[in-house]
Each structure stands twice: as structure tokens, then as C-alpha cells.
Amino acid sequence: MSARTAPAAPATPLTAVFVRLKLSLLRNGLRQSGGRRTAYIASAVCVLLFAALQLIGLVALRGYAHVDALVVLLAAVLALGWAVMPLFFPSGDETLDPTRLVMLPLRPRPLVRALLTASLVGIGPLFTLCMFAGSVVAVAHGGAAFAVGVVGAVLALLVCVTLARAVAAANVRLLTSRKGRDLAVLSGLVVAVGAQLVNFGAQRLGTSGLEQLDPVADVLRWVPPATAVGAMDAASDGSYGIAVAQLALTAAALVLLLWVWARHLTRLMTSPDGSTLQAAEGRPAREPGSAGLARLLPAGRTGTTMERSLRYVWRDPKTKAAWVTSLAIGLIVPVFNAWQGTGSVYFACFAAGMLGIQMYNQFGQDTSAFWIVAMTISSTRDAYVELRARALALLLITLPYATLVTVLTTAMLDDWRKLPEALGLSFALLGAMLATGAWSSARFPYSIPQEGHKNVVPGQVGLAWISIVGGMVGAALLCAPVIALTIWLNVREGGDAWGPVLLPVGAVYGAALTVLGLRLAAPRTARRLPEILAAVSKG
Secondary structure, eight states: OOOOOOOOOOOOEEEEEHHHHHHHHHHHHHHHOOHHHHHHHHHHHHHHHHHHHHHHHHHHHOOTTTHHHHHHHHHHHHHHHHHHHHOTTTTTGGGOGGGGGGSSSOOOOHHHHHHHHTSSHHHHHHHHHHHHHHHHHOOOOSHHHHHHHHHHHHHHHHHHHHHHHHHHHHHHHHSSSSHHHGGHHHHHHHHHHHHHHHHHHHHHHHHHHHGGGGGHHHHHHHHHHHHHHHHHHHTTTOOHHHHHHHHHHHHHHHHHHHHEEEHHHHHHHHHOOOOGOOOOOOOOOSSSSGGGGGGGGOOSSSHHHHHHHHHHHOOOOHHHHHHHHHHHHHHHEEEEEEHTTTTOGGHHHHHHHOOOOOOTTTGGGGGGGHHHHHHTTSSSSHHHHHHHHHHHHHHHHHHHHHHHHHHHHHHHHGGGGGGGHHHHHHHHHHHHHHHHHHHHHHHHHOOOOSSSSSSSSSSOHHHHHHHHHHHHHHHHHHHHHHHHHHHHHHHHTTTTGGGGGGGHHHHHHHHHOOOHHHHHHHHHHHHHTHHHHHHHHHO
């Protein structure tokens, strides 16, 4: 008698496996540390609370005129957020990287279905669903409109999630590289610009009403996934043909995104990457020596240090993030206030203040590599040249930038009479911050961790606060003479005629403060090299 073959174990559906995998990744991530668990729970509570408030607000707007334009714009903004999320936060979800699955015998279509289902597990999809549910309640009137709304909300959610996955799959090679991870630096810029745009838009809506959104909404209601919200409004008005067309357009967008996603997955699963290919032959080697901006820098230690500092700004992710955020906020605050007609030309000093902060903790930016610099400092003169070169590299960016922001703010306010005063204050403030930053770098150095999102290693938070806050207070006190002179000329009768004098006065005063600060910081730096090296190497 032939041996009976044991029945094969039933295969587990791929979708269920990926859902369990997503839950396991989330659970294991929370088990790594209590701090991570606390941060996740706190962020989840905040997001859900915000979603609940938005949902209540949308329900309260039911019956108001032009609410349909608001929810159409909301759907478009949500889709934009889902599209850019993988670019700015590539490490936010470990399942966004499909290259981890290339060794598994998986076909693209079942993989797309499983990944899409797993993507619906999380706080982000729940928040988006709450927004679309609130849109249904706010816009739909009648049984047919609610039926269209339910279908449209599901389609809109699927379009948003699929859009994020398609973008991630199309850019996964870039996002997993060093240059791709630097895209996260732009998140600070996006948040800063977005916050000001939301603030400006809210003020305009508060004074002009929701009818201001109608022209934009008339266009967006035919752009998926906002078409799903437009279908609810059309069904409420009895335009069932338009509603069906808008739902069909949303479904077509979903099918197209799924096809694009599957195509990129197939390419990722079958094509080799740079790690499996030999380096291209015949690539011309770079000529030795400096090129570009380095040719314009001074010779000797000054030029070398300036070039190193500028390379940190361009290549180091933490330094680049700090500079991008400072550049963005330094421009946004004065320009947006001037745009709204509530600003002052003196707000342009905010640019010099934000960029002057980059002078603080100069040695901490080098981290453990500072020991190479420390080996070249054997005297107060060496320390002075090192600090001076770092200050010159910073001035190479801050001086033209602060001038540009001041001129732009003055032009928007059409107050050219105040331009010399604002420039003089900006230059004085910048010089004061360079002086206090050099002294603070030598007196209160701290380490910046290379990994993660923290800017200070544990145990040195107090040093960071003393360095930055204390230095900014000192800079404000050092600028007091120029500030007092500016106020006196503005309140004194006939003082406007002396306003242009503040430009050379502020420039000379700021330069003198910078030289004095460097002179005072140099001997302390030379004496405290071992302590500085130990402090900045803790990360």
C-alpha cells in the first residue's frame, strides 16, 4: 500500500500576514524604550484629540453657506500631505521601504493588495477618515448624497494612502540614500511656511468669509481625491450625473495610482541597484585641489577653516537642518507680517538674530572630529584664527541675507526712510551675537548627537540652555546703545534727518563687538581644549 501524502497546511492569506506584521512592528517599536512609548502615546492622543475637534467643527458647519468649498480644499490639502509625507519623513514607517521584500517570492499584485490593507492600520489613516467623515456630514443632504458620501470617503482615503505608497516606491532608492535622507531637512521649512500660510489664510477667512474659497474650490473639485467630496455636494443638489462622473474620476485615479505603484514595485523587485553592480568604468576622476567657492577664500588656515564650515552647512544633516530652519523663519516672520500690513521694518532684525544663533556651540557641531582641530591649536593666536574663520564663514551667508530681508521688508512696507536704521540695528545685533556666540562656544560647549532628532545629548540640556539663552540675553544687552540711539532719534524733533547715520554706526559697532568677542574667547578656547573636546565628544 502506497504511503499517504500528508495534507498540506492551508496557506495564510498574504494580506493577513502583512497586517500582523504591521502590528508587530508597531508593538516591538514601543517595547524598545519607555521614552519612545510615551512619545508615541502622547502624539497619538494629540492627533486623535485634534481629529475629534476638527470632526466636531465640520459637523457644526453643516448648513452654512460655502462649506462645500471648505471641505473640497480640505480634501486637497490632505492629499498633498499624504504625497509629501514619505519624502520628508522616510523613516516614519518602516513598511514604506519595499526593498526589504525583494528576496521573498511575492508577486506585485498580491503584494500591492496586502501593503494597501496594512497601510490602513495607523493613526494617519484614522485621522484622514475622520476628516472625510466630517466632510460627509457637513455637505451631504438626503439619502442619495449620504450614500455617495460613504463611497466617496472610502475612495478618497484609498487614494490618499495609495498616493503615499506610490510616491515612496518611486523614490525609495533616493530616500534610503544619504542625500535622500537630507530631504527631511526641508520638513522644518515646510512646517514654518505652512504655519504662516495657515495663519494668514485663517485671518483672511475670518474677515472675508468662506466665499473667498469658491474660485479655488471650483477647480479642485475636479482634481482627485477632492472629486469625491465634490460628488457629495453634487448629489445634494440633485446633479446625479456630475456626482457619478466625479466618483468615477476618483476611482480612475485610484486605479491609476495602483498601477503606478505596482509598476514601481515590479521594477524594484527585478532590477539590480548600485550595491549589486560594479562601479562604472571610465568615470573621470576629480582634479585635485580646490574648486568653486574655495578659490575665492583666503589662503592658509583661515580659508581652510571657512571651507570646512561651509561644507558642514551643505553636507551635515543636523547643521543643514539648523540653517534651513533659521533661513526660513528669518524670512517668514518679517515678510508675512509686512504682507498682512501689521509689521514693522524693524522686524527684519529677526533674520540677523536667527542666523546669529548659528555661531553658538561652534565646536559642538564638529562632534568627536573636533580632536583633529584641537591638535592644530597650540596658542591663543591659533584659537583666534580658528574662531575668526568660523565667524567669517557665517558672515559670508548672514550679511547678504540679512541685507536682502531688510530691503525686501522695507519695500513691502514702502518705508524707505527707515532702511538705514533697520540695517544698522541688524548689523549691530549680528555682531553682538557673533561675539557672545564665540565666547559661549568656549565656555559652554555641548555635544550634538549624530543620530535621531535630538540636538543635545542627555545630561547637557542645561549647558545648551545656558549657552543659547544666556548668549542671546547678552547680545541684547550689548545692542542696547544702538537701540537707545535709534529710539532717541525717532522721538527727538528733527531726529529723522540723522537716521542714515545709524547704518555706519551699527556696522562699525557690530564689527567692534565681533572682534572684541573673538579676542576674549580665544585665550579661553586655548586653555580649555581638553574640556571642550570631552564635552563635544559625548555624542
